[in-house]
């Protein structure tokens with residue numbers, strides 16, 4: 001059976017968990033901390049990051065984008081990335097935007113964990129700016145449409161919802177709900193899906 005190495009706080013792992021659930025693919029969850037040198041994720045991913053997915057033949061794949069592409073291809077149920085090139089690229093661009101916001105927030109979070117005297121406020125502000133710019137772009141792209149891309153639920157919505165959830169976890173002072181009511185409405189709608197509700201990150 002497929003085995004997913006994940007942590008409850010990782011937005012990238014959450015994206016994969018939601019995709020697996022939406023596609024109704026059976027898998028085993030293995031919670032781990034990538035920061036633990038003894039974590040089995042290091043054998044599955046030389047980069048030592050979650051998520052990593054071990055396949056039936058014992059090989060493993062990473063990162064989250066590669067895993068999502070794999071699971072979308074192995075099951076025809078609930079296509080998450082449309083086939084036509086323009087739509088496919090638009091969905092992938094949403095994913096790059098949402099993942100990019102998460103990457104910046106990971107960097108800011110790690111910087112804040114360093115001893116205070118060694119932290120760089122400029123670096124934290126630089127990453128925070130990226131997060132806020134990405135969220136403003138998501139709000140502008142979504143507009144008043146029901147889904148991030150096209151007429152149906154796609155990987156764009158999953159990536160967007162995971163990024164917003166991660167912002168609530170790591171940058172709770174960023175009032176994106178107040179600034180972008182359309183994104184708040186969309187996040188609330190996504191949060192009602194069982195795959196989102198079941199994978200919600202812990203409260204800070």
Ligand SMILES: N[C@@H](CCC(=O)N[C@@H](CS)C(=O)NCC(=O)O)C(=O)O
Nearest residue numbers: 010012034048049050051063064065
């Ligand atoms: N681009 C990767 C990012 C994965 C990532 O940054 N994972 C973090 C947790 S959110 C991690 O495992 N970090 C451990 C480390 O950097 O050593 C993906 O999409 O899977």
